[in-house]
Amino acid sequence: MVDVSQHELVPEHILLDDDSEVEEVLEEYNIKKTDLPKIKRTDPALPDEAAPGDVIKIIRDSRTTDKAIVYRLVIQ
Numbered sequence: 001m002v003d004v005s006q007h008e009l010v011p012e013h014i015l016l017d018d019d020s021e022v023e024e025v026l027e028e029y030n031i032k033k034t035d036l037p038k039i040k041r042t043d044p045a046l047p048d049e050a051a052p053g054d055v056i057k058i059i060r061d062s063r064t065t066d067k068a069i070v071y072r073l074v075i076q
Contacts, residue, residue, distance in 0.1 A: 004044040011060040015047045016071075022055045025071055039072035052076045 004010060016022050026033060033055065041052055050056060054074045062068040 005046070010045045011058050013045050013047060014057040014059070015050050016055045016057055025055070033073060036071055036073040038075045041074055041076055046074065050074050 005013065016025075022033070033053075036055065039046065039056060041050065046056065052074050056072045056074060058070045058072060060068045060070065
């Protein structure tokens with residue numbers, strides 16, 4: 001079986017384990033955790049240890065800024 005998360009076109013997905021790191025992100029954008037865009041737990045690009053309620057940091061290549069960082073809330 002092919003591991004989709006390792007494909008060259010799939011951006012890096014990082015599970016934010018540290019609650020303080022999540023709080024920093026929420027404070028920076030002045031939002032609540034539930035205001036983050038959602039990503040389903042069944043998304044093949046997610047790390048295996050991701051669970052509903054976790055926050056994922058996604059690092060994408062960008063033509064204008066070299067790297068674009070976005071955050072997603074894992075849902076069921």
